[in-house]
Amino acid sequence: MSVPVLAVEHVYKYFGDYPALRDVSFSLHGGECLALLGRNGAGKTTMLKILAGLSGAAQGDVKLFGNSPRQATARRRIGLLGHGIGVYDELTAIENLTIFAQLYGIPKTVARQWLERTHLAHVADSPVREFSRGMRQRLAVARAFLHDPALLILDEPFTALDDRAIALLQGLLADAKAAGRTIIMSTHQLREAMELSTHVALIERGKLVHFGPRTPEMLMDPGYVYRTFGAV
Amino acid sequence: MIFLQVAAKDLRSELRTKESLNASLSFAVVILLLFSFAFDPSGEAVAEFSGGLLWLVFAFAGALILNRSFARELPNDCLEVLIASPVSGAQLFLGKSIASFVLLLGIELICLPIFGIFYNITWTPKFWPLLGVFLLGTWGMTILGTLFSALTVNLSLRELMLPMLLYPMMIPALMAAMRLTTILLSGNDIGGDDLVWLRLLIGFDVVFTTLALALVETILVR
Numbered sequence: 002m003s004v005p006v007l008a009v010e011h012v013y014k015y016f017g018d019y020p021a022l023r024d025v026s027f028s029l030h031g032g033e034c035l036a037l038l039g040r041n042g043a044g045k046t047t048m049l050k051i052l053a054g055l056s057g058a059a060q061g062d063v064k065l066f067g068n069s070p071r072q073a074t075a076r077r078r079i080g081l082l083g084h085g086i087g088v089y090d091e092l093t094a095i096e097n098l099t100i101f102a103q104l105y106g107i108p109k110t111v112a113r114q115w116l117e118r119t120h121l122a123h124v125a126d127s128p129v130r131e132f133s134r135g136m137r138q139r140l141a142v143a144r145a146f147l148h149d150p151a152l153l154i155l156d157e158p159f160t161a162l163d164d165r166a167i168a169l170l171q172g173l174l175a176d177a178k179a180a181g182r183t184i185i186m187s188t189h190q191l192r193e194a195m196e197l198s199t200h201v202a203l204i205e206r207g208k209l210v211h212f213g214p215r216t217p218e219m220l221m222d223p224g225y226v227y228r229t230f231g232a233v
Numbered sequence: 234m235i236f237l238q239v240a241a242k243d244l245r246s247e248l249r250t251k252e253s254l255n256a257s258l259s260f261a262v263v264i265l266l267l268f269s270f271a272f273d274p275s276g277e278a279v280a281e282f283s284g285g286l287l288w289l290v291f292a293f294a295g296a297l298i299l300n301r302s303f304a305r306e307l308p309n310d311c312l313e314v315l316i317a318s319p320v321s322g323a324q325l326f327l328g329k330s331i332a333s334f335v336l337l338l339g340i341e342l343i344c345l346p347i348f349g350i351f352y353n354i355t356w357t358p359k360f361w362p363l364l365g366v367f368l369l370g371t372w373g374m375t376i377l378g379t380l381f382s383a384l385t386v387n388l389s390l391r392e393l394m395l396p397m398l399l400y401p402m403m404i405p406a407l408m409a410a411m412r413l414t415t416i417l418l419s420g421n422d423i424g425g426d427d428l429v430w431l432r433l434l435i436g437f438d439v440v441f442t443t444l445a446l447a448l449v450e451t452i453l454v455r
Contacts, residue, residue, distance in 0.1 A: 050313075053313075053317045054316065054317055054454065055313055055316050055317060055454065056454065056455060057454055057455065071450075071454060073319040076317060076318060076319045077319040079317060081313070081314060081317045083310050083313055083314070084310060085308075085309040085310025085311070085313065085314075086309045086310075087309055087310055087311055087313065087314035088309055088311070089242075089246055089309070089311060090309065091246050091249045091250050092242075092245065092246060092249070096245070100238065100242050101314075101318070103235070103238045104235060104238065104239075104315075104318045104319065104320050105318065105319060106319070128249075144314070
């Protein structure tokens with residue numbers, strides 16, 4: 002078996018005395034897509050922040066591509082789409098993407114290509130603060146995919162997206178999966194998640210109560226995971 | 234040289250919004266103006282407190298610039314995206330420090346001739362040594378202020394916390410910068426026993442730059 006793209010082993014995380022994550026272990030390989038499910042406050046965002054190197058685990062080990070998430074070699078291969086759009090309102094669309102292209106050491110021309118791909122080329126020189134919500138979200142998607150990441154970490158990526166942005170993101174994620182990229186996304190949009198995912202995990206009060214391949218039952222009935230493996 | 238790209242990004246953002254620049258510059262000019270009413274600008278004693286007054290103005294105005302250093306990244310969760318990028322904490326910190334340093338130095342260089350007019354002080358013959366002191370003092374303030382900006386970025390009372398942390402820690406550098414500035418604005422050269430203040434300022438910059446670069450990764454990733 003090849004080295005997993007992502008390996009989480011016995012991870013614990015505490016906020017004060019409160020255990021946000023308790024003994025979480027799982028791994029993903031190239032081309033796999035994990036839907037990380039759970040109620041609000043279950044620990045999904047905490048897990049994703051640890052994977053993205055934004056937060057450290059109190060105990061346990063996390064490896065991305067065999068390295069620590071804080072190593073530049075690992076971070077260079079991560080695409081992060083969190084709750085915020087991660088772009089600067091006062092800068093133009095092209096300035097935003099150019100900055101991130103520079104930070105990732107990729108040609109600036111890629112920035113303009115992604116603006117075209119996300120249908121934002123006509124507003125390339127407009128400040129982001131003048132954008133509609135949908136345009137801002139598409140720019141965030143362009144920013145996350147800009148450097149062709151091998152691992153996509155998406156925290157509720159479909160939440161508050163307009164129809165056009167959902168279609169765009171679904172298309173990009175399907176392409177990424179087909180190209181052998183690894184995807185992990187937390188979501189409450191069960192139907193979209195099940196269609197895309199190869200694996201499903203359920204986290205409850207910081208504990209991983211289920212991790213396994215997505216089954217036909219899950220695809221037909223998205224609520225199946227909560228009913229079968231959830232405590233409530 | 235990723236830190237230069239971070240610095241250029243911060244400078245571009247600030248020059249476009251001018252949020253901290255306008256607040257800091259107007260605050261500095263108002264303090265200089267108000268103090269000029271309180272003291273007799275023609276008095277000989279002005280040269281004695283000139284360095285102290287200038288650096289207090291710079292310290293107060295600097296807090297407004299430094300508060301924005303990491304707080305600028307909070308809207309839209311930009312800080313998370315930067316930390317998750319291949320930019321190391323040290324490079325991110327250095328870029329932000331350079332941007333704040335350029336902004337603060339610019340404000341100081343605008344304030345200097347205004348100070349000369351309000352307080353009837355001739356500063357032009359000593360401009361280059363003064364610039365050297367400004368560079369050293371401002372770098373010390375910037376490096377420490379940017380570190381505390383990173384430390385307090387997620388606090389709701391960060392505007393209050395940053396000066397409370399920064400000013401006590403800045404005392405050695407402020408004392409040295411004040412003393413050296415006073416000597417130069419009195420028309421004297423830095424030499425003899427006064428060189429100890431210059432060494433203190435350089436030592437402060439070296440020690441805190443090294444410490445900040447070593448610690449910032451731990452501060453950013455919690």
